[in-house]
Amino acid sequence: LRVNASEASGRPIPKTLFGIFFEEINHAGAGGLWAELVSNRGFEAGGPIIPSNIDPWSIIGDEDSSLTVSTDRSSCFELNKVALRMEVLCDTKGTNICPAGGVGIYNPGFWGMNIEKGKKYKVVFYVRSSGAIDVSVSLTGSNGLETLATCEILASASQVSNWTKMEVLLEANATNHNSRLQLTTTRKGVIWFDQVSAMPVDTYKGHGFRSELAEMLADLKPKFIRFPGGYFVLGDWLRNAFRWKATIGPWEERPGHFGDVWNYWTDDGLGYFEFLQLTEDLGALPVWVYNNGISRNDQVSTSHVGPFVQEALDSIEFARGDSNSTWGSIRAAMGHPEPFDLRYVALGNENCGKKNNYRGNYLKFYNAIKKAYPDVKIITNCNGLCQTLDHPADFYDYHVYTSAKDMFSKADQFNCTSRDGPKAFVSEYAVNQDEAGNGNLLAALAEAAFLIGIEQNSDVVSMASFAPLFLNDNDRWWHSDAIVFNSSQQYGTPSYWVQHFFRESSSATVLHSTLQKNAYTSLIASAIMWENSDDNKSYLRIKIVNFGNDIVNLKISVDGLEPSSIQPSGSTKTILTSGNQKDENSFDEPNKVKPTQSPLENADKDMDVVLLPY
Ligand code: AHR
Numbered sequence: 001l002r003v004n005a006s007e008a009s010g011r012p013i014p015k016t017l018f019g020i021f022f023e024e025i026n027h028a029g030a031g032g033l034w035a036e037l038v039s040n041r042g043f044e045a046g047g048p049i050i051p052s053n054i055d056p057w058s059i060i061g062d063e064d065s066s067l068t069v070s071t072d073r074s075s076c077f078e079l080n081k082v083a084l085r086m087e088v089l090c091d092t093k094g095t096n097i098c099p100a101g102g103v104g105i106y107n108p109g110f111w112g113m114n115i116e117k118g119k120k121y122k123v124v125f126y127v128r129s130s131g132a133i134d135v136s137v138s139l140t141g142s143n144g145l146e147t148l149a150t151c152e153i154l155a156s157a158s159q160v161s162n163w164t165k166m167e168v169l170l171e172a173n174a175t176n177h178n179s180r181l182q183l184t185t186t187r188k189g190v191i192w193f194d195q196v197s198a199m200p201v202d203t204y205k206g207h208g209f210r211s212e213l214a215e216m217l218a219d220l221k222p223k224f225i226r227f228p229g230g231y232f233v234l235g236d237w238l239r240n241a242f243r244w245k246a247t248i249g250p251w252e253e254r255p256g257h258f259g260d261v262w263n264y265w266t267d268d269g270l271g272y273f274e275f276l277q278l279t280e281d282l283g284a285l286p287v288w289v290y291n292n293g294i295s296r297n298d299q300v301s302t303s304h305v306g307p308f309v310q311e312a313l314d315s316i317e318f319a320r321g322d323s324n325s326t327w328g329s330i331r332a333a334m335g336h337p338e339p340f341d342l343r344y345v346a347l348g349n350e351n352c353g354k355k356n357n358y359r360g361n362y363l364k365f366y367n368a369i370k371k372a373y374p375d376v377k378i379i380t381n382c383n384g385l386c387q388t389l390d391h392p393a394d395f396y397d398y399h400v401y402t403s404a405k406d407m408f409s410k411a412d413q414f415n416c417t418s419r420d421g422p423k424a425f426v427s428e429y430a431v432n433q434d435e436a437g438n439g440n441l442l443a444a445l446a447e448a449a450f451l452i453g454i455e456q457n458s459d460v461v462s463m464a465s466f467a468p469l470f471l472n473d474n475d476r477w478w479h480s481d482a483i484v485f486n487s488s489q490q491y492g493t494p495s496y497w498v499q500h501f502f503r504e505s506s507s508a509t510v511l512h513s514t515l516q517k518n519a520y521t522s523l524i525a526s527a528i529m530w531e532n533s534d535d536n537k538s539y540l541r542i543k544i545v546n547f548g549n550d551i552v553n554l555k556i557s558v559d560g561l562e563p564s565s566i567q568p569s570g571s572t573k574t575i576l577t578s579g580n581q582k583d584e585n586s587f588d589e590p591n592k593v594k595p596t597q598s599p600l601e602n603a604d605k606d607m608d609v610v611l612l613p614y
Contacts, residue, residue: 031110247271
C-alpha cells in the first residue's frame, strides 16, 4: 500500500460525511432512546374511540368484587380525550374490605422498567374524582411485592373535582430492572386517571434521552441525524403517518399514534422538537424526512398535496423561525428561543418509481421550499447513481441492504458516477442477508469496505448513515442494527464498532493511495489526514479491511512525510476481528467483537504489517 501523505495530493472530505439515521423501529425511541418509562401513558393506544386499548396497563384487584376499570372520553386534553375510569368498590371499613396494598392499576412500561437504587424518578399524572382521594404512587418489582419507592397522595373532594395535575419525586431504595409503576387505593369511590408519566430525573443533557444510549451515539461523533425514519414516516396508510404537528407542545396534549409499518403505538414523547434537540445535543445537523403525501399504500394526488406542502413549510418555520413567527413562537415556548440549524430535508422515502404521484408531489414541495428557504438542501429519493435525474435536487437518496459479499463488491459503487450531478446521500446501508446473522463480524467488515469506498468517493457522496440504529431486544423486528438494548443493558454490534473507525473522517483529507493487491482481491484500504482538536496535531490514519481468510503480509510506504513528523511513540493500531467471522456480540458477551488498540511500534515511512484473516 503506497500512500501519498502530502495533503496537496488529497481531497477534502465533506464536513457532513458520516452521521446516523434514527428510525422509530424495533422500539428504538418509545421504550428506547426516549427515557419515558410508562407505555401508553394516556390510555390512548386504541385510538380516540372507546373502549380504548389500555395495554400494557393491568388491573390490581378482583374485578368482580373490588373495582371496575373502563375508559371514557372525559379527559381535559382536547386531542386525546380518552381517560381511565376506576370505580373502587372496596374500602378500609364496612363489608367489602380492600385487600392489603389496595386495588388499582399498574404499568410495566416497555417490558419492565429499569429502576435503580439511589436514582430519582418524576411521576406526573392527572386525576379527577367525585370524592376525596387517597392514592399510593409506587415503583415496585414485577409482581408488586417489592416496593422500591412509594408516596401517598391525599386530596379533598374539592381539590380533585376537576382534572388536577399531581407530581411526585420518588427515590428508589433498591434496584430492579423489571419494575412497574402502580397507582393504588383503599378508598371507595370513582377516580379518573389520565396522562401518567414516569421519567428518570437524570437524562442525557437533561433533555429526556436515556443517557447510556445517547452516549453511545455521541461516541460516534455523528455529523448529522436523519429522522424520524424511513417507512415510519410514510405509514402503511396515510392516516397512520408521522405528522409532526401532533408531536409538539406539552407532552400531555400529544395524541400519540399507531405506527402501522412497524406495528406499535407511540405516545410521541419523542417528537419533532425532541429530535431537533437531540441533533443539537450531539453537535449534529438535522436531516428531516417529510411525508410528501404518499404512504406505502395510498397517496394524495398532486393537485391536493397543498396541505402537506404547507405542513412542511410550517415545520421549517418551527425549526428556524424567530420567536415572533407563528411556529417559531411555539418552539420558543417549548424552551428553545434560538433557532435550530435545519439545512437538509428529504422528500419521501423509497417512493420514487413506486408511486406515480411522487415526482409531481416532489416538485410542489421543491418549488415551495426553495422559494421560501433557498438555502435549504433538498433530497430526492429517485436514484441518480447511474442516470441523470429528471428533476432538480441537491442530493439523491441511495439505500442498500444486501449480503456481505455483495456489500464488499459495492465498495467501488460510486467510482463511475458522474462527478457533475447531485451528490449521493447513502442514508441507509447494512449487511442483513445471507450469512449476516443478527449483525456479525463478516457483515461489519463488508460495511467497513463499503465505507472505505465512500470515503474515497466523497467527492460524489456527501452523507452516509447505517440503518437501523437501535433494536430493543424485546421487539426484534429488524435484525441487523447498530445498538441492541433492553431496559437496563446495551451493547454495540460489530457494525456499531465499524462506525468508530470513521469518526474522524468528516472534514478530514482523503489522501491518494494505491493498493497493489496481487492475489489478495479481498483487501481494500484508504488513508486520511485529520486534525485532532484535542492536541491540534495532524494524524495520518490508514484503514485496511482484509475480507478474506488469508493472513496477509502488507508493506506500507508513506511518501511526503517530514521525517520529524513521524512519532512512533504516539502511533497506534486498532484492530476489529474475532475468532470466527460469524461472531456476534450479545448481552452475555457484549465485547466479543470490539476494536482493540495497541501501540504501533514500527510506525515509520515504510512498515511491514500483518493482517489477520477477517
Ligand atoms: O431501515 C429500515 C427500513 O428499510 C426503512 O424504514 C426503509 O426506508 C428501508 O426499506
